Amino acid sequence: MRKVLIANRGEIAVRVARTCRALGIATVAVYSEADVTARHVFAADEALPIGPAEASRSYLDIDAIVAAARRSGADAIHPGYGFLSQNGDFAEAVATAGLIFVGPPAAVHRSMGDKSAARRLMASAGVPVLPGYDGADQGDEVLASEAARIGWPVMIKPSRGGGGKGMRVVARPEDFASALAASRREARGAFGDDAMVLERFVSRPRHVEVQVLADAAGNVLHLFERECSIQRRHQKVVEETPSPALTDDQRRRLCVAGVAAARAAAYVNAGTVEFLLDADGSFHFLEMNTRLQVEHPVTEAVTGLDIVRLQLEIAAGRALPLVQEDVVARGHALECRLYAEDPDNDDLPSPGRVLHLVAPEGPGVRFDSGIAVGSEVTAHYDPLLAKVVTWGSDRAEAAARMRRALEDTVLLGVTTNRERLREIVGHPAFLRGELHTGFLDEHFATDPGPRSLPPEALGAALAALSLEPVSRSRPSESNVDPWSTVGPWRLA
Amino acid sequence: MTRLSAGDHEYVALVQAHADGRTRVMVDGTAFDLEVARLSPGSFAWRRSDERTDVLHCVREGRIVHLSWRGATYKIEEREEGASTHARAAHGGLEAPMPGTVIAVRVVVGQRVEKGAEVLVVEAMKMENALRAPREGVVKAIFVKEGDSVAPGVVLVELD
Numbered sequence: 001m002r003k004v005l006i007a008n009r010g011e012i013a014v015r016v017a018r019t020c021r022a023l024g025i026a027t028v029a030v031y032s033e034a035d036v037t038a039r040h041v042f043a044a045d046e047a048l049p050i051g052p053a054e055a056s057r058s059y060l061d062i063d064a065i066v067a068a069a070r071r072s073g074a075d076a077i078h079p080g081y082g083f084l085s086q087n088g089d090f091a092e093a094v095a096t097a098g099l100i101f102v103g104p105p106a107a108v109h110r111s112m113g114d115k116s117a118a119r120r121l122m123a124s125a126g127v128p129v130l131p132g133y134d135g136a137d138q139g140d141e142v143l144a145s146e147a148a149r150i151g152w153p154v155m156i157k158p159s160r161g162g163g164g165k166g167m168r169v170v171a172r173p174e175d176f177a178s179a180l181a182a183s184r185r186e187a188r189g190a191f192g193d194d195a196m197v198l199e200r201f202v203s204r205p206r207h208v209e210v211q212v213l214a215d216a217a218g219n220v221l222h223l224f225e226r227e228c229s230i231q232r233r234h235q236k237v238v239e240e241t242p243s244p245a246l247t248d249d250q251r252r253r254l255c256v257a258g259v260a261a262a263r264a265a266a267y268v269n270a271g272t273v274e275f276l277l278d279a280d281g282s283f284h285f286l287e288m289n290t291r292l293q294v295e296h297p298v299t300e301a302v303t304g305l306d307i308v309r310l311q312l313e314i315a316a317g318r319a320l321p322l323v324q325e326d327v328v329a330r331g332h333a334l335e336c337r338l339y340a341e342d343p344d345n346d347d348l349p350s351p352g353r354v355l356h357l358v359a360p361e362g363p364g365v366r367f368d369s370g371i372a373v374g375s376e377v378t379a380h381y382d383p384l385l386a387k388v389v390t391w392g393s394d395r396a397e398a399a400a401r402m403r404r405a406l407e408d409t410v411l412l413g414v415t416t417n418r419e420r421l422r423e424i425v426g427h428p429a430f431l432r433g434e435l436h437t438g439f440l441d442e443h444f445a446t447d448p449g450p451r452s453l454p455p456e457a458l459g460a461a462l463a464a465l466s467l468e469p470v471s472r473s474r475p476s477e478s479n480v481d482p483w484s485t486v487g488p489w490r491l492a
Numbered sequence: 493m494t495r496l497s498a499g500d501h502e503y504v505a506l507v508q509a510h511a512d513g514r515t516r517v518m519v520d521g522t523a524f525d526l527e528v529a530r531l532s533p534g535s536f537a538w539r540r541s542d543e544r545t546d547v548l549h550c551v552r553e554g555r556i557v558h559l560s561w562r563g564a565t566y567k568i569e570e571r572e573e574g575a576s577t578h579a580r581a582a583h584g585g586l587e588a589p590m591p592g593t594v595i596a597v598r599v600v601v602g603q604r605v606e607k608g609a610e611v612l613v614v615e616a617m618k619m620e621n622a623l624r625a626p627r628e629g630v631v632k633a634i635f636v637k638e639g640d641s642v643a644p645g646v647v648l649v650e651l652d
Contacts, residue, residue, distance in 0.1 A: 355534070355558060356533075356534040356535075356549055356550075406563070407562075411565075412551050412558035412560060412565070413551065413558055415565075418565070422563065449500075450501075451499060452498075453501070453561075453566050455503065455519040455520055456519070457559075458498065458503055458505065459519045459526055460524075460526050460536075460538045460561075461548060461550045461559045462557075463507060463526045464530070464536040465550060465552055466515060467515075467528065467530045467536070468530065468533070468552075
């Protein structure tokens with residue numbers, strides 16, 4: 001493997017390029033028309049355009065990406081996360097083109113992308129699954145009677161879904177028929193398939209997941225678990241490892257189940273097995289993510305391993321360079337996702353231009369970002385801007401470092417959730433480890449209102465701006481004498 | 493004088509002058525003598541009178557000033573100039589907003605001046621500041637000469 005094309009953008013493309021450079025592997029970036037000057041373009045050794053701003057015609061265009069790989073002479077493609085990373089057709093097209101796909105083969109993506117098939121496979125391998133229905137008979141009457149058998153409330157999930165679309169919780173039998181019809185409509189629109197899986201609804205669950213690694217020779221090991229219970233709209237916001245909810249014995253059983261799931265899936269490369277953890281300590285298979293996870297850096301922080309490097313080695317056909325006993329987790333790590341969105345305004349995305357950026361530094365701090373001063377944050381793509389990761393010898397130290405790092409992170413020009421993240425990691429319930437997937441709705445439902453700015457600090461800001469050379473202003477203002485805008489003289 | 497708003501609060505502010513490495517800023521009638529130094533584009537050190545120090549990050553984007561201070565981010569919006577300023581523009585004079593000394597008179601009575609032309613130079617807080625014509629016009633009267641001390645609000649020059 002000499003040259004890797006990175007079929008992604010943003011922070012993950014930058015992060016993958018860094019490991020490649022450290023390994024002496026050349027990198028190729030791809031970019032849409034909206035990303036001509038994006039940071040990831042310059043993180044690679046060369047860069048090729050793949051189409052217009054719309055993701056469906058650029059970062060999701062299989063033919064354009066495979067053609068770019070051929071044109072650049074790349075011998076492998078790393079898909080990152082999101083976009084085509086879990087697309088079986090993409091993995092197949094890459095392999096057909098004679099290139100290495102850094103991830104599992106197409107068949108694994110397809111079987112794990114089908115929730116009913118994945119559930120059946122896991123159950124047969126002895127991995128705990130929630131009481132539910134994953135049968136082929138999808139008649140409305142059949143589903144209604146299965147729902148009654150499972151018990152209320154019941155969760156309806158599209159078999160080929162993701163991202164929370166088409167998912168519904170039904171508490172009463174009389175609401176089932178209309179909820180099923182609505183879920184089917186949404187699933188047909190979003191995924192082109194309206195088969196449903198039913199599962200017992202777990203109230204206030206925790207989200208835990210096991211990082212697995214598997215090589216082509218069938219060696220499988222785990223890199224322990226992560227907890228990702230702090231979510232909004234089924235999107236993770238804060239992640240950590242180890243999970244504060246697990247005893248050593250529960251952790252051992254969870255990780256064994258993760259490895260069993262990977263074996264059952266005939267998994268190759270790095271993957272993640274997601275579980276729901278109930279208040280009584282029981283856990284059940286949720287789904288398998290057949291790619292690198294956004295939150296992989298927390299695992300890297302406690303294990304000292306570079307997961308992207310291991311992905312590349314596995315993809316190159318080498319055996320795993322370590323055995324389970326070599327994997328030791330030390331201390332505690334947290335990750336906060338810095339999003340271009342406004343927590344005081346229903347988490348609405350907030351596009352804009354990055355005018356100023358200061359990354360946090362210091363002991364136990366890692367900052368993975370896909371932006372730079374001047375970056376345009378557009379509505380075309382995911383609003384994730386950067387990830388702040390902190391490590392500490394224990395959870396309290398990791399949290400204290402995270403609060404400090406978030407305070408030191410400065411991003412002007414784009415509204416972000418930075419202050420909300422700092423409030424989360426400083427919240428008493430968070431510090432006690434009392435997490436569940438409804439945490440944000442429970443503790444952050446009300447808008448705290450605008451923060452007041454002391455007059456002296458406003459004065460300091462105006463004094464500061466009067467020191468800036470006029471050329472920093474926008475062109476339309478550059479001829480305006482600063483004295484006449486906030487100047488010393490009142491002109492009559 | 494600039495009207496600004498941050499969050500749900502409105503302020504009236506005026507950056508008056510730089511002297512001794514300090515900047516005098518009036519905010520809602522209170523004067524602050526602030527020691528602020530530029531560290532790099534957008535980043536500033538603020539030394540408080542009691543030796544405490546702060547770092548500020550601020551950037552202007554059109555009428556919006558983005559500020560990050562002590563871990564919090566603020567958007568400060570510059571409003572239109574205050575109504576009182578417009579009233580004085582009709583009056584046709586040029587006034588001193590704070591105490592100072594006239595060190596140069598650049599025009600003579602009867603002279604036609606373009607908008608933005610330098611009319612007077614006044615020293616205040618050890619800084620020389622040019623007063624410019626707010627519009628095109630003819631100098632009708634000059635009420636001061638070099639060396640005069642001037643008080644705030646005093647009309648210095650009248651334009652036709």
